[in-house]
Amino acid sequence: MITYGSHAQILIDNGYAVIPIAPGKKRPGAGVNNWTERYNLPPERYSQHGIGVVCGSGKIPVYAIDIDIVDAEVASALVTGCALVRIGRPPKRLFLFRGDTGLRKRVSKRFKNLGHVDFLGAGEYFVAYGIHPDTKRPYSWPEKSIVEIPAAKLPVLGDTVDSVFQKFNDVAVMMGYAEEEERTSVISHTEYDPDDPLFAKVPIGIDIRKLNAILATIDPDCGREQWRNVGFAIHHETSGSADGFELWDSWSARGAKYRDGETAYQWSSFGRYRGEPITAAYLLKLGVKNGVADVADVADVADVADVADDFFHSANWSSSRFSDTPAPIEMIIEKMLPRGIVSMIFSAGGAGKSTLMLYLAIRITLAETYPRLVFMASAITGGTVVILTAEDPDIILNQRYIGIIRGIAAEISEDTSVVRAIVDEKLRIVSTFGQPLSLFGLKNEKIRPTPSFRHFLSYLEELRGISLVIIDTKTRFSPGEDEGNVAAAQEIAFYELIARRINATVMLLHHTSKKSRDGSQTGQQAYRGVTALFDHTRASWYFRPITEIEAVNNEIPSEDMDKFFVFENAKNNYVIRHAPVLIKRDGYSYTCRTISPRLSREQKADAKKQNLIDDVVCFLQRQDKKGTLKQIDIIKWGRELGIGRSRVLSAIEDSIDDGLIKLLTEGRVKMFELTETGKKYGLEMGGRS
Numbered sequence: 001m002i003t004y005g006s007h008a009q010i011l012i013d014n015g016y017a018v019i020p021i022a023p024g025k026k027r028p029g030a031g032v033n034n035w036t037e038r039y040n041l042p043p044e045r046y047s048q049h050g051i052g053v054v055c056g057s058g059k060i061p062v063y064a065i066d067i068d069i070v071d072a073e074v075a076s077a078l079v080t081g082c083a084l085v086r087i088g089r090p091p092k093r094l095f096l097f098r099g100d101t102g103l104r105k106r107v108s109k110r111f112k113n114l115g116h117v118d119f120l121g122a123g124e125y126f127v128a129y130g131i132h133p134d135t136k137r138p139y140s141w142p143e144k145s146i147v148e149i150p151a152a153k154l155p156v157l158g159d160t161v162d163s164v165f166q167k168f169n170d171v172a173v174m175m176g177y178a179e180e181e182e183r184t185s186v187i188s189h190t191e192y193d194p195d196d197p198l199f200a201k202v203p204i205g206i207d208i209r210k211l212n213a214i215l216a217t218i219d220p221d222c223g224r225e226q227w228r229n230v231g232f233a234i235h236h237e238t239s240g241s242a243d244g245f246e247l248w249d250s251w252s253a254r255g256a257k258y259r260d261g262e263t264a265y266q267w268s269s270f271g272r273y274r275g276e277p278i279t280a281a282y283l284l285k286l287g288v289k290n291g292v293a294d295v296a297d298v299a300d301v302a303d304v305a306d307v308a309d310d311f312f313h314s315a316n317w318s319s320s321r322f323s324d325t326p327a328p329i330e331m332i333i334e335k336m337l338p339r340g341i342v343s344m345i346f347s348a349g350g351a352g353k354s355t356l357m358l359y360l361a362i363r364i365t366l367a368e369t370y371p372r373l374v375f376m377a378s379a380i381t382g383g384t385v386v387i388l389t390a391e392d393p394d395i396i397l398n399q400r401y402i403g404i405i406r407g408i409a410a411e412i413s414e415d416t417s418v419v420r421a422i423v424d425e426k427l428r429i430v431s432t433f434g435q436p437l438s439l440f441g442l443k444n445e446k447i448r449p450t451p452s453f454r455h456f457l458s459y460l461e462e463l464r465g466i467s468l469v470i471i472d473t474k475t476r477f478s479p480g481e482d483e484g485n486v487a488a489a490q491e492i493a494f495y496e497l498i499a500r501r502i503n504a505t506v507m508l509l510h511h512t513s514k515k516s517r518d519g520s521q522t523g524q525q526a527y528r529g530v531t532a533l534f535d536h537t538r539a540s541w542y543f544r545p546i547t548e549i550e551a552v553n554n555e556i557p558s559e560d561m562d563k564f565f566v567f568e569n570a571k572n573n574y575v576i577r578h579a580p581v582l583i584k585r586d587g588y589s590y591t592c593r594t595i596s597p598r599l600s601r602e603q604k605a606d607a608k609k610q611n612l613i614d615d616v617v618c619f620l621q622r623q624d625k626k627g628t629l630k631q632i633d634i635i636k637w638g639r640e641l642g643i644g645r646s647r648v649l650s651a652i653e654d655s656i657d658d659g660l661i662k663l664l665t666e667g668r669v670k671m672f673e674l675t676e677t678g679k680k681y682g683l684e685m686g687g688r689s
Contacts, residue, residue, distance in 0.1 A: 001138060005047025007147060009129075012040050012308075015151035017058035020046035024131045024247050027208065028052065036123050047589060050130020053146070057105060060151040061636035063103055064126050065095045066118040070260055072145065074114065074171050078164055081157060083143045088132045094148065099157035105242075107268065108165045111177035117168050117512075119161045122243045133250060133673050153675065180265060181314035182278055203237045205451040206280050207458055211237065211247055214283050217290035220255030225327060227252070229278050235515070236271040237280035253486040280578025329574055332364065332467050332505055334379040338465065338574045339505055341538040346510040351565065353509055354391055355541045357470050358429075359383040359404050359590060364467055370412055372680070376567065376581050376592050383467030383504075387429040390476035393430055401429075403588030410622075411589070428463065429502070432476075439477040440491060446480070447490040457498055466504040471495075474508040492536040504614075508537065529564045542568040553598045554582060554609055566595060591618075610645065612651040617660050617681055618676050631670040 001629025004020040011018050017039040020029040031051045039054050055063050069075045070162045072091035081083075084096040105121040120126055129139055130145060172179075206214075211234060217232065229250045244662065249263045282286075325379065330339035337343065363373050368382030390395070405423065409416040439453040460466060471477060478491055495506045510533075534540060546556065546564040556564055567581040582595040596607060619637055623629050631652065638648035655661045660678040664671040 002051065002147070003047060003048040004051050006130070008040075008043040008046075008051060011051065011053075012149055014146065014149070014531045015058065015060045016062060016146060017054040018128075019052045019054060019125060021050035021052045021127050021130050023048055023050065023135075024133055026123075026133060026250060029244055052125045053128050055120045055124045055126070056101065060098055060150070060154075061103070061122070062151050062154065063097050063099050063157055064120040064124075065097070065161065066120055066126065067091075067093050067095070068118060068261075068264070069115040069168075071114055071175070071177075074168070074175065077171050078117070079160070079166055084154060085142060086126070086128065086145075086148060087140045087142060087540075088127070089135050094126055096154055097157040098151060098154040103157075106161060106165075107174075107264075108168055110265055111172045111179045111260060112180050114172055114177045116264065119165075121241075134253065137214065143274055149209070155531050157197070162238035180261075180266060193484045196431075203239065204280050204284075205454055206284065207454070208238075208243060208247060209458070210287075211280075211283065214287035214290070215247065215251040216430070218251075218286060218574060220252050221257050227387050229637070231263065231266055231280060232270050232273075232278040232281050232628075233282045236277045240267070240271050245277060264560065290562060330381075331575075333360075333383050333576055334381075334580060335377055336376065336378050336569075336572075337539060338507060339502055339612060340499050341574070342492055342536070343508045344508045344510055344534075344537040344540040345543055345639050346512050346540065347543040348512050348545075350547060351543055352487065354389065354472050355400050355404075355588065355591070356543065356583075357365055357398055357472065357507065357509060358387065358397075359588065361387060361427060361429075361468065361470060362401075362408065362423050365423045365436050366408065370414075373408070376578075378660070381467065382426075382465060383407060384426045384465045385426065385468045385470065386463070386466060387470040388432070388456065388477070389429070389470075390437070391433045391472050392431060392433075395432040400588060407587065407589040426465075437477070440479065440494065442487075444480050447487045447494070449494055449508055453494065457501060460498065460504075463502075466502050468505050469498060470509065471506045472509040474510045488532040489536055492533065512542070537571075538574060540570045541573045542566075542570050544568065550582075550595065551613075555604065555611070567592070578639070605630075609651070609654070612647060613655050613658070615641075615662070616648070616651045616655055617674070617678050619662060620672065620678065628671060628673045631672065634672070 001072040004018070008018050008020070019039050020041060021027070024027045029046050032038075035162075036054060039057060053062060053064075055061070065079055067075050067078055069078075069092060075091040075093060079095045082095045082097075084155075085410045086094045086096070088094070101122075103119075103121045105124055106119040108117040110116045127139055131138055215230070218226075220227070223228075223311045224316075231252075234244050234248045236246075245263070245267050248267070248370055248528065252258050252263050331337065332339050345353050345357065360375055362385075363375055364380055364383060364385050366382070367373050367380040373380060383501050405420050406416055437452050438450055439456060440447050441450050442448070460469065495508065498504075499506050500523075524619055542565050546554075546561055546566055548558075548561075550566065551561050551564070552559065554564075563584050563586065565585065567583050569580070571577065580595045581592050583590055583592045596603075619634065620629055633643055634652060635648050638645070652661070655678075656663060656672075658677075659675055660681055661672050664673050
């Protein structure tokens with residue numbers, strides 16, 4: 001059987017603009033939006049889908065005449081002699097042509113119990129290959145098909161449409177079919193003035209997938225008034241588009257009351273109506289009532305919020321639903337970051353939280369392939385990561401991305417191209433830098449999701465295996481920064497909706513208050529905003545520069561302080577809060593250790609000795625030839641850092657005693673090499689570098 005996966009590329013090469021069609025349906029596949037511009041999608045992503053052809057798009061505009069007629073004699077009398085004909089449900093058929101750019105859709109006169117003829121113009125599409133939803137059989141091309149004939153060799157349209165429409169009218173009248181009369185619109189006229197901006201009613205932004213989910217809960221054999229209102233709402237929401245009609249027609253066809261031509265006629269009448277329209281809020285109310293829609297599915301939810309209270313009647317209130325053996329909490333980072341929550345990292349501007357989170361994201365995408373990769377010495381669960389950032393343009397992101405990839409590749413002794421191929425498959429990152437895009441808006445002092453929020457959520461739902469969604473930064477995508485606790489709680493609730501829908505953790509990057517810049521505030525005191533923001537996130541971290549006192553206690557020279565940061569777990573509701581971690585950043589690589597409190601003289605000496613051992617091991621890890629090095633080279637390295645020969649030799653001996661390095665040769669020239677323990681030691685980020 002011909003599928004999008006098997007033949008889409010052939011049709012693309014033949015000059016056709018193609019889109020994937022949902023299996024067994026007439027509509028585009030899930031996530032196929034704006035298909036008049038985004039066609040010719042990758043075949044591997046929709047391997048089992050059918051194939052649709054977009055009319056009026058591509059280098060060679062292709063058009064179709066759809067004979068939607070139930071009388072075989074009338075149907076066979078039209079467009080005879082055209083070799084390229086597609087059959088879906090006989091005797092209906094479709095003929096293919098090429099023509100000029102920008103030809104618009106046209107519909108012939110309609111005759112009772114007969115049907116009509118459609119000219120599918122720019123912005124329309126038809127199913128070329130797939131399973132017809134009514135016949136349950138494949139669409140067929142009795143003669144040649146578009147697999148065999150390039151678009152450039154299709155017959156030219158010319159004045160074919162006019163001649164077919166005229167012939168159809170003549171044959172229908174000659175055979176005694178009566179033309180359908182104009183009927184009244186579905187809603188009586190009101191004082192509503194569609195030309196007055198104060199009366200403007202725009203589509204509220206429900207995508208086709210959500211409309212389809214709502215329709216699946218509504219009986220197509222409902223009362224005629226509800227049936228027409230559903231159609232009117234779909235027409236208004238989709239601006240009368242072909243895919244909107246296909247959605248309503250397919251839903252209606254599932255009912256016993258369905259009549260050929262009835263939906264098409266009503267659809268046309270909706271477009272002529274000048275009174276106050278029925279909007280998709282009507283459908284959303286039905287969807288919320290039937291449990292398949294949330295108030296977050298539209299930008300303006302004021303009209304539907306009042307129907308959400310039946311949650312309390314349908315919810316399971318019984319404690320018997322709780323298991324005697326509760327499932328363990330799924331973790332993204334062991335003992336640190338649970339899955340499926342809303343969390344937050346906050347820091348002063350310029351501290352580097354964006355780079356640190358990109359570093360974490362890349363390690364998560366690699367964790368399944370390289371299980372030994374850790375973060376803050378904790379194991380990682382691998383998966384896909386999505387980053388939505390407004391902070392930096394692509395040129396900056398590019399530098400960070402490549403820097404981190406190269407650092408990790410060196411860490412695991414892997415080729416950079418191999419590491420990048422794995423990350424590119426699982427990391428999704430987009431920057432809205434320079435584009436004022438908001439996920440939320442304010443209406444009546446309440447946070448409301450915008451169409452951008454819905455589109456973002458829809459995109460996330462199309463992906464698979466998402467572990468983490470990073471929003472960089474929260475403030476960039478919301479106007480609710482200074483709107484108080486209620487607005488903050490509402491905003492977090494919508495991020496929780498994302499976490500629940502895709503079973504992933506949402507990480508919000510946020511800024512600290514101005515008072516915290518001098519290091520005088522820590523933890524909850526330092527973040528910027530109302531208390532609800534901190535209270536409603538389930539886990540949060542403060543990423544800050546090290547203070548002078550901490551530098552002294554941890555024997556960090558003042559000239560190196562700008563390389564060190566503290567990763568402080570301000571709260572964690574589901575796991576035990578971990579102690580503050582001291583992080584050192586070298587370029588795009590990070591190492592960490594537990595931050596030391598004020599130390600005694602003996603403790604400082606031990607720490608200094610251990611730090612030098614750490615540095616010796618890390619120095620070997622950076623060398624070629626699997627970490628093999630001469631003793632004299634280690635001594636020279638120590639001298640450059642101001643470390644005496646005796647201390648370096650002592651650190652080498654201690655490293656040998658600890659099993660971190662081994663002596664290869666005795667005599668005048670001593671050679672050392674990392675042991676397996678030494679390699680693992682560095683990879684676990686357990687020491688300094």
